[in-house]
Amino acid sequence: SRKGVPEVIYAPGKNLEVIFRSMEELLSHSGRVIVSRPSPEIRGEIIARYNPRYHVIGNWSVAVEDPNIPLPVLDATVGIITAGSSDWPIAEEAQLVVRHMGCKIIEARDVGVAGIHRLFPPLREMLGQGVDVIIVVAGMDGALPSVVSGLVDVPVVGIPTSTGYGAGGQGWGALLSMLQTCAPGLSVVNIDNGIGGGAVAGMIARQVSKARRANSSNGK
Amino acid sequence: SRKGVPEVIYAPGKNLEVIFRSMEELLSHSGRVIVSRPSPEIRGEIIARYNPRYHVIGNWSVAVEDPNIPLPVLDATVGIITAGSSDWPIAEEAQLVVRHMGCKIIEARDVGVAGIHRLFPPLREMLGQGVDVIIVVAGMDGALPSVVSGLVDVPVVGIPTSTGYGAGGQGWGALLSMLQTCAPGLSVVNIDNGIGGGAVAGMIARQVSKARRANSSNGK
Amino acid sequence: SRKGVPEVIYAPGKNLEVIFRSMEELLSHSGRVIVSRPSPEIRGEIIARYNPRYHVIGNWSVAVEDPNIPLPVLDATVGIITAGSSDWPIAEEAQLVVRHMGCKIIEARDVGVAGIHRLFPPLREMLGQGVDVIIVVAGMDGALPSVVSGLVDVPVVGIPTSTGYGAGGQGWGALLSMLQTCAPGLSVVNIDNGIGGGAVAGMIARQVSKARRANSSNGK
Amino acid sequence: SRKGVPEVIYAPGKNLEVIFRSMEELLSHSGRVIVSRPSPEIRGEIIARYNPRYHVIGNWSVAVEDPNIPLPVLDATVGIITAGSSDWPIAEEAQLVVRHMGCKIIEARDVGVAGIHRLFPPLREMLGQGVDVIIVVAGMDGALPSVVSGLVDVPVVGIPTSTGYGAGGQGWGALLSMLQTCAPGLSVVNIDNGIGGGAVAGMIARQVSKARRANSSNGK
Amino acid sequence: SRKGVPEVIYAPGKNLEVIFRSMEELLSHSGRVIVSRPSPEIRGEIIARYNPRYHVIGNWSVAVEDPNIPLPVLDATVGIITAGSSDWPIAEEAQLVVRHMGCKIIEARDVGVAGIHRLFPPLREMLGQGVDVIIVVAGMDGALPSVVSGLVDVPVVGIPTSTGYGAGGQGWGALLSMLQTCAPGLSVVNIDNGIGGGAVAGMIARQVSKARRANSSNGK
Amino acid sequence: SRKGVPEVIYAPGKNLEVIFRSMEELLSHSGRVIVSRPSPEIRGEIIARYNPRYHVIGNWSVAVEDPNIPLPVLDATVGIITAGSSDWPIAEEAQLVVRHMGCKIIEARDVGVAGIHRLFPPLREMLGQGVDVIIVVAGMDGALPSVVSGLVDVPVVGIPTSTGYGAGGQGWGALLSMLQTCAPGLSVVNIDNGIGGGAVAGMIARQVSKARRANSSNGK
Amino acid sequence: SRKGVPEVIYAPGKNLEVIFRSMEELLSHSGRVIVSRPSPEIRGEIIARYNPRYHVIGNWSVAVEDPNIPLPVLDATVGIITAGSSDWPIAEEAQLVVRHMGCKIIEARDVGVAGIHRLFPPLREMLGQGVDVIIVVAGMDGALPSVVSGLVDVPVVGIPTSTGYGAGGQGWGALLSMLQTCAPGLSVVNIDNGIGGGAVAGMIARQVSKARRANSSNGK
Amino acid sequence: SRKGVPEVIYAPGKNLEVIFRSMEELLSHSGRVIVSRPSPEIRGEIIARYNPRYHVIGNWSVAVEDPNIPLPVLDATVGIITAGSSDWPIAEEAQLVVRHMGCKIIEARDVGVAGIHRLFPPLREMLGQGVDVIIVVAGMDGALPSVVSGLVDVPVVGIPTSTGYGAGGQGWGALLSMLQTCAPGLSVVNIDNGIGGGAVAGMIARQVSKARRANSSNGK
Ligand SMILES: Nc1ncnc2c1ncn2[C@@H]1O[C@H](COP(=O)(O)O)[C@@H](O)[C@H]1O
Ligand SMILES: Nc1ncnc2c1ncn2[C@@H]1O[C@H](COP(=O)(O)O)[C@@H](O)[C@H]1O
Ligand SMILES: Nc1ncnc2c1ncn2[C@@H]1O[C@H](COP(=O)(O)O)[C@@H](O)[C@H]1O
Ligand SMILES: Nc1ncnc2c1ncn2[C@@H]1O[C@H](COP(=O)(O)O)[C@@H](O)[C@H]1O
Ligand SMILES: [Mg+2]
Ligand SMILES: [Mg+2]
Ligand SMILES: [Mg+2]
Ligand SMILES: [Mg+2]
Ligand SMILES: [Mg+2]
Ligand SMILES: [Mg+2]
Ligand SMILES: [Mg+2]
Ligand SMILES: [Mg+2]
Structure with missing residues (x-):
């Protein structure tokens, strides 16, 4: 499309x-x-x-x-981080979108802020592999995208999820916390919009991939 | 009183x-x-x-x-952590309250989640000194109290502050993120209510101090 | 854990x-x-x-x-007060948490503000038994935690419940009333978060118990 | 009029x-x-x-x-209770309205729920004097009208005031708590609408006074 | 009770x-x-x-x-007006409460503001019969209680109902419009709270009835 | 333009x-x-x-x-009704817009629902003069546009105004009540948007005027 | 009716x-x-x-x-534009209302702003056929009515629909965007109120038709 | 930094x-x-x-x-589009940020949806110059970012501004409309957060520039 x-x-x-x-x-x-x-x-x-x-x-x-029609292949990598297991269905939406756009994907699951030490190893791994953009999917307190954005030097796309009940439930706490982030470089899509978050990351990856290829061909 | x-x-x-x-x-x-x-x-x-x-x-x-009337002295310690410089005025309210209640106080300033690495040394220091309860004052994304509560084994009192504009501004993002915390052991008071947050921490400290002394006198 | x-x-x-x-x-x-x-x-x-x-x-x-693994035992007491019968399921969450943390528990049920006289005898009983922290679970008007906090000299944890319909229903009236309390010493957790409220009270009890025991052993 | x-x-x-x-x-x-x-x-x-x-x-x-034009005189009594000193300006609006409608007035000030024991003596006094309707003016937690309505057998008119900041501030906590009251017999007017609350109480008093007089003249 | x-x-x-x-x-x-x-x-x-x-x-x-236990009988009359057919279930709650309190009842149904001319005859009838207090039950625009309160000289109790969808649906438009009334003498209870609205009207009627009887017996 | x-x-x-x-x-x-x-x-x-x-x-x-440049002249009439004196500044915005579009204008002021009888004579006058569209400007309860729309057979444009404080204040009660109207034929513009409301009415008038003239010229 | x-x-x-x-x-x-x-x-x-x-x-x-009772016939045309397929059920409500009122109808479907170029041909067609008023039905971002209103010189009635989830879902994003339109000439009805939007357009059409006929008969 | x-x-x-x-x-x-x-x-x-x-x-x-310290230079281009003149101050924040990050910048001003035809020429220009990411700054209806995102094949960053009063004012209509966009590839930052929006676009540009250069140097 x-x-x-x-x-x-x-x-x-x-x-x-x-x-x-x-x-x-x-x-x-x-x-x-x-x-x-x-x-x-x-x-x-x-x-x-x-x-x-x-x-x-x-x-x-x-x-x-269709097994006979190869997926596109981009020369760019998207990281996907989830805070908790209830964020997987939304993360999967994003993952399928970036997959269909041809991105390489690195995942890290269940590294929410309630045990922040679990976050550091996979994040180091992602950065080591040259990730171009990171999607962070988190509900409830929505704190993880801010923490990640404060630690990396690539654009971060926050996807708030509707986990959580009571005040700030249905994703409101997470969305508002992300919009209020004090770590510049984070933008967001709507609550539970895994498709949209994937599309944003995929578009960034596509632009990076075009740049990478344009020049590598130029260079020849 | x-x-x-x-x-x-x-x-x-x-x-x-x-x-x-x-x-x-x-x-x-x-x-x-x-x-x-x-x-x-x-x-x-x-x-x-x-x-x-x-x-x-x-x-x-x-x-x-009044210099002639000594402050009460509790045998208990309150930690106070602030995320950013705009949180100081509210943290000061809490600090003055716990001071007047007689608590020992340890402070750590400007350790917000946008640079989470700055948080660890002072937190280790607080825990090493046997802090009994920690007040965390944070506005905007309000992520810090959840991160702290996930790292310590003492009760944490979150005080959201009204820094921040736009959606989730005036402390709403911070308050809702704290209410949605995925790190058990965190309770909150209202936005900008440094007085109330100090009173809660001071009451906890007072109960701990009573226990400490009751038994140390018992022990004699 | x-x-x-x-x-x-x-x-x-x-x-x-x-x-x-x-x-x-x-x-x-x-x-x-x-x-x-x-x-x-x-x-x-x-x-x-x-x-x-x-x-x-x-x-x-x-x-x-597991009947073969004894529960931990803390040397601290948690009071649990409910306003109405629809608050029991949430109070039970808190009760099970503080039970598993090893707290002594004293309960008072159905003492909502619509008949405030019913509150005084059980509250006197709790204070007499040396309660260290009181959980108050209330929905609808959420008035009870403020009243209790105005009467006792120990920390109070308010748990708003989602009983109530219309404006302020789903726990909003109760939560906001508790956040606006004019009785210092009250902190809150999210609507229907019995688990979280229990964890906060249990953490306070654990800190009190540690103090009590540390010194009683010191005293020996 | x-x-x-x-x-x-x-x-x-x-x-x-x-x-x-x-x-x-x-x-x-x-x-x-x-x-x-x-x-x-x-x-x-x-x-x-x-x-x-x-x-x-x-x-x-x-x-x-105008000193030459006597106020009307109703054969009915309105009680006015305020929770805190910041509620006086709004209570005064109500008081002036019921005064101009000709009601007898009994007042009780600063009897908020943070010190509920202060409430009982003036309330007993009001009931002893045969009060026909009670206005309760309260901000912040808005708990007082529910407590009063649970204690008396006359209609209660709640007037929430805009004292209080943060979540539930500007009178929202008080209004919603009153709308969620579990003590039947309480109705409310808008936040800070002392005029409206006075008019409601005055209309009730007028209807009571008409009944009292109609019959006392009938009786002649 | x-x-x-x-x-x-x-x-x-x-x-x-x-x-x-x-x-x-x-x-x-x-x-x-x-x-x-x-x-x-x-x-x-x-x-x-x-x-x-x-x-x-x-x-x-x-x-x-119980057919063997007579209902109480008050010497006071409550009017009940509904705006549309979807308001009947809530109006019935109020009606059953005032019935059990012993009030005389006059009803007028389906006289909403979309055809305001239908309102005048039954209202004239109510006033002619000496109604002491009027309950007005209305959803959607919630305009009817303000119109009624502007036309009568007795207290009016507004009960907003949760009919209506979209913005202002679930009774919010009706409740807020009633709270904003420009016709003094109107107080409200919560959305769909027919029980509460009936109790308020019944308490007013009881006070009027006491006044009527006290004096008629005095007069003897 | x-x-x-x-x-x-x-x-x-x-x-x-x-x-x-x-x-x-x-x-x-x-x-x-x-x-x-x-x-x-x-x-x-x-x-x-x-x-x-x-x-x-x-x-x-x-x-x-500019006195030398005549205003356009439309062959259509706009009615403008205001509920209260605080609605005049917003009504004036609408009036100036329809004036500049060339509409004939009939006005009725201060005919709010608190005294609904004042509404009927000017409304009859408007209808008698063949008004093509009616603008109703109302704040607070916002009840007037619904009442008017229930009485006339021309399109009605509601303009909610920001008069009113507390819950539903700043025009929210009025806007939501208008959106919830049970009188079909009413559409709305935003709170205090007199310019927008005037433009809508003026566009309707322009379309009516075109129809009126097209045919009268056709008829020649 | x-x-x-x-x-x-x-x-x-x-x-x-x-x-x-x-x-x-x-x-x-x-x-x-x-x-x-x-x-x-x-x-x-x-x-x-x-x-x-x-x-x-x-x-x-x-x-x-009833096949034996002819529908009324108005000499006026209503355009109906939908942004996406989930808007059809609400557009159908409007369509059936204007049909029963006797309007001529021109429709354009699925011309949402995500592919704005699809909008221009049907809009040109509508204007060419002399449409008198246009209904635009749109959910989610609610951007279409503003775009249409900026392109035409007839009144536009916006009907927000409840498609969309998360923040701004249930029609709130669409409604608020329409109320905030920067293209004068747009008025709105409530979310999902196809009946109401149809009635507004039908009333405008009826007024235009009366004007058209009055003069064409005058002209004879 | x-x-x-x-x-x-x-x-x-x-x-x-x-x-x-x-x-x-x-x-x-x-x-x-x-x-x-x-x-x-x-x-x-x-x-x-x-x-x-x-x-x-x-x-x-x-x-x-400092004139002696050259700005960094990125090999990437950021487009900045504003809807109206009140969006300039916020757009300027973004512009200064991407300038300091070293991006090439192409601007288009005042191309809001009320006159959508003005948008097409500058957008064609931007795409022709190989823009890598586009910032769209818009208040009120917030429709412009959705329209732009539907027309281009690069990532779009929406910055809602707080222009607009009444319902959806202060940027809420714009923010919610953007979050509800039906044009994938659009992410947002908070209302008026030009700094944050610039940082996101700048980070994307930086990643693209790195890709472009890495390979062009590789190619050598
Ligand atoms: N900034 C504050 N936030 C919350 N409560 C406060 C604050 N300052 C004072 N208070 C409390 O408000 C009460 C005093 O209110 P007042 O009588 O109006 O001065 C005391 O109980 C204080 O503990
Ligand atoms: N529909 C209702 N709305 C408001 N209050 C009600 C309603 N039905 C019962 N109540 C009140 O709720 C209390 C009974 O609650 P419960 O013990 O849960 O049955 C009584 O005080 C009733 O007057
Ligand atoms: N979907 C709808 N949205 C808004 N109003 C409606 C709708 N369907 C019917 N109505 C109106 O509601 C009134 C009928 O309500 P009812 O008597 O409850 O059937 C009539 O005035 C209809 O024009
Ligand atoms: N208008 C703004 N909106 C959002 N963030 C800002 C704004 N201005 C500065 N900042 C960020 O806020 C931080 C500085 O805050 P402070 O230390 O309070 O000056 C930096 O990280 C800036 O990037
Ligand atoms: Mg998280
Ligand atoms: Mg923070
Ligand atoms: Mg209660
Ligand atoms: Mg109070
Ligand atoms: Mg009505
Ligand atoms: Mg009005
Ligand atoms: Mg759309
Ligand atoms: Mg725009």
Whole structure:
């Protein structure tokens, strides 16, 4: 699709017929499609229909990929960090998007601020591997993206998640804390918008990759 | 006063006459008084009137202490950590309250999450000195109290401050992030309520001190 | 676990398999575990599996305790006061946490401000028994923690609950009223956060107990 | 005026000329007028103009009364209770309104929930004198009206005030706590609406007085 | 019960066993009880159990009345006005409460401001019959209580209802419009709090009735 | 300007130099300009500069009109109704806009719902004169536009104003009540947006006028 | 019905019996009726009952039209633009209302701002056909009505829809963006209020049509 | 400074002495400093002190640059688009930050959605010059970033500004509309946070520049 951002079908409120029709159209067009937030039933139906003819992946969302059409390949790396296990479904949305855009991906899971020491080794690893942009997915206190942004020298994209109840629940505490960050270099997308966060990181990666390649070819 | 919590005069909306009258009454009663959030003018008038007859301290609030009446002494220590320089005036409110309650105090300033590495040495110092309760004062993202509470094994009192503008400004991002903390052991008081946060920490210290002394006298 | 705060499994959104796997791990590690907010079905399955091999308690949450591993014992007492019957499930979360931390517990139920006279006898009893910290659980108007904090000389932890509908419902009226308390010495945790409120009280009790014991051993 | 509710001039945003013109018209019509929330300057000008020709009262608002035109007299009593000293200006609005409606008035000041024991004697006094309706003016936690409503058997009118800063400040904590009251018999008016709260209590008193007199004349 | 306000069982979240136990206790005590907001199933079970041994009424709530124990009788009249048909269930809560308190009741239904001309005849009728207090139940724009309060000379109790979706939905538009009323004499209870609004009106009626009777007996 | 909507200079935050430069440009272009919300000083300076060379009108905003360039004339009529005197400045904005668009204007002032009987005569007058669209400007309870829309058969444009304090103050109660209207045919613009409300009514009038003229010329 | 606005039955919360009773009454009266937001079951039942005796249309709402009673015919045209496919159900409400009012209708679907170039051709078409008023239905960012209003010279009615989750979800982002429009000539109705938006456009069309006809008959 | 993001002094609440001290330190360290949101007085003092010894620029913020220390130079381009003139001060903050980070800058001013046609030429220009990331600064409806993001294939950073009053004012409408964008590739920073938005764009540019250079040197 335009901008290299994969078309994603947002499943809630759509019935199977509508979803299959859209999937067919997008598969025939680009050879891959992501369905975000399917119910378990819809997810089951999609897997039943496309697996194993297609490469079908994802534990919450579903990505369906035509094995005969290779994914694009970007010369850029995206880091994805999650604070807790309830942030995985949203992180997966972002991961599938950057995957379909062709990024290399490095992940670090469950490194929330309640045990901040767990964060340092994987972060060092990411920086060592030359990560170009880092997505940080965090709910509740939403503190992790600020901590990460204070520690790295690449752009950070914060994705607040709707975990948490009571005051500041449903992602509000996390979103507002991220908007109030005192660590410059952090921008955010909406609560639970893993797709959007992935697209932002993917677009940055694409721009970096273009720069890397343009010059490496220039150099020849 | 009752509970050992010092009486504090909240200056906004009160004229000098009312403030002086209250101060006189409280000074004659307990030999000390705190005036919180005086305007610079009111602060100047208080200093002019009581200094140097009395011990007058505080850079934003003013505490006035009769040099002939010793402060109480608790056998307990309160740590006070601030995230940034705009949090000092509120931290000072808490500091004056725990001082008047007789606590030992250890401070660490400007150790916000934008440079989390600055936090570790003073925190280790506090724990080494056997701190009994830690007050963390932070505005904007309000991430610091969660990080601290995840690192220590004593109760933490979060005081959100009203620094920050836009969405989550006026302390809302900080308060909600603290309420959403994923690090158990953190409780909060209202935005900018340094007096209240100091009182909570002081009450904890008082209970610890009573326990320490009761038994040390028992032991004799 | 770290800080003596028991590990708690938050059940909503987790399936039985995930919950059992976590429970096994925690039981094998510390001999006890709390599952908060299980559905009645999940609760039934947990009881069916562990009762009577283990000590299984709780009317809303479930605590499972290995009879061969004694609970820790702290030399400190926590009071728990509830305003109305709809506050019990949240108070139970706090109670199970402080129980697993080893605190002595004194309870007073249904002493809300609509009949304030019912509050005085149990409060006198608590103070007589030397309570070190009081948890007050209240929804709707959230007035009770302020009233209690005005009457006692120990720290008070307010837990607002989500009872109540309309404006200020879902715990907002209670939370905001507690944050606005005019009785210093009250701090709060988030709406319905019985686990967090219990952890704060338990941490205070642990610090008091350490002080009590350190000195009583010193005294010997 | 209609309903026996005195006409009140809301001063903010009006200049002296407009205020004087309205005052003249209302004085010539009913012999009395209340100006609510005048600035100190406007208040000074009103006093300078009408005192001592007229009876001029009020420490925040100003009531001007023609000494030749007697106030109405109702055979009913209104109680007015304030939680703290910052609630007096709003309580005064209510007091001036019920005064102009002809009610007997009993007052109790500074009996907030932070020291609930201070409440009982004046409340017993009010009930002993046969109060017909009680106005309770409280800011911050707004707990007092619920406590009072739980203790008396007459209608209670809650007036939340805008004292308090941070979350729940500007009267929101107080208003929401009152709306969430668990003590039936309490209704509320808007934050700082002393005029409105006085009018409600005055209308109740008027209806009671009519009933009392209608029958006492019937009885003749 | 105390204050003459009937005890009401709030059904949501309670099971049949708990409800029946409470009902038995209250019926044995006062001979009547109201159950508010029962599910249709619970409502059916209550009717099946008590009808026709008891007098069972109500289309949404259920009131159960022992035919051998007469209702109290007050010498005072309450008017109840509803704006639209979706306001009836809440109005019924208020009606059952004032009925159990012994008030005379006059009703006017579906006279919302979208056709304001329908309001005048029933209002004239109410005033003609000497109504002592008027309850106005309205959702959505919440305009009706202000219009009514501007037309009558008795106290008006506004009950906002949660009809309405979108911005200002769930009763917020109605509540805020009522709190902002420009017609003095209107006080409010919380959104959908028919029980509370009935209690306020009933308490006013009780005070009026006492006045009426005290004097009529005095007069003899 | 495009759409026939006059260009308006929003004065807050602009200095006199910027305002005069814009005014000159717009006057030279169309011969008229409106400056909305000037401070009294800026308003004075504008009058001093343009009066009497130009036709300068408005009591809060300022409209400056070149006497040599006739205003457009539409064959359509706009009604403007205000609820209270604090709504006049906003109503004036709307009035100046529709005036500059060439509409006939009928006004009715101070006919708020607290005395609904005052509304009927001027409304009958408007309808009798064939008004094409009615602007209703109201703050506080915002009830008036719903009442008017329920009584007329032309489109109604509601302009909520920021009069009112406390909950629902700053125009929120009025806006939400209007959005929740149960009288179809009412649309709204933002709080205090007299310019926008005037533009909507003027655009409707322009469309009606075009229709009226197109056909009357067709008819010839 | 009055104002030519069709009576609409709001289905949520009503059972089939109540709905059929209302439908019968309205059909016998005017020969047509719209049922908005029926559940699929209720929708099915309505179709089963009235089709094919009546003309039954609508994919989300249901309109039932007596084939023997012609719809009114207005000499005016309403444009309806939707941003995305999730806006169709709300746009349909508006479409059925203006259809029943007799307007000519031109539609443009799925021309949201994410691909703004798709907007221009249908908009040019609408303007070419002399559209008198345009309804723009948009959720999420709510940007489309502002863009359209900036491009046309007829009144625009914005209908925000509740598509969208997280911050600004449920239509709040769309509503607030529309209220903040910088393109004069746009007014709004509440979130998801397709009925209300249709009524506003229909009333404008009716006024235009009257003008068009009055003069064309005058002209004869 | 770390990350290449220039240190910025946030002036509000700081006095001249504190500001000058910070400026000296930062100037001696890196040869440049930005002071954001100085009052006109403070701005004047800074200019008086540093001009012309230093290069002093900025119309709202002030950047002071040592002429002997060259700015860094990145091989990457940032576009900056503003919707209206009230967005300039915030856009300037971003511009000064990306300038100090060494980016090439292309600007387009006053191309808001109320006249969307003005947007296309400068946008085509930017894309033609190979812009790597675009900052879009917009207040009120906040529609522009969504429109831009739908038209370009580079990452877009939205900066909502606090222009606008009433509902959605102070930047809320703009922020929420941007968070709800239906054009993937857009991320946001907080309201009025030009500094933060500049830092995000600058970090992206830095990463792109590194890629461009790394390879061009590799190629050699
Ligand atoms: N800045 C503050 N924040 C919260 N409470 C305060 C503050 N300053 C004083 N207080 C408390 O407010 C009460 C005094 O209120 P007042 O009688 O109005 O001076 C005392 O109980 C103080 O402890
Ligand atoms: N719908 C209702 N709204 C407000 N209060 C209610 C409602 N129903 C019952 N109550 C009150 O709630 C209390 C009973 O609560 P519970 O003990 O939970 O049944 C009584 O004081 C009732 O007057
Ligand atoms: N979806 C809707 N949104 C707003 N108003 C509606 C809707 N559906 C019906 N109405 C209006 O609600 C009123 C009918 O309400 P009811 O008597 O409850 O069916 C009529 O005036 C309708 O015009
Ligand atoms: N207008 C602004 N908005 C957001 N952050 C800012 C602003 N101005 C300065 N900063 C950041 O705030 C920090 C400096 O804060 P301070 O030490 O209070 O001057 C630096 O990290 C700056 O990047
Ligand atoms: Mg986190
Ligand atoms: Mg911080
Ligand atoms: Mg309570
Ligand atoms: Mg109080
Ligand atoms: Mg109504
Ligand atoms: Mg009004
Ligand atoms: Mg849109
Ligand atoms: Mg814009």
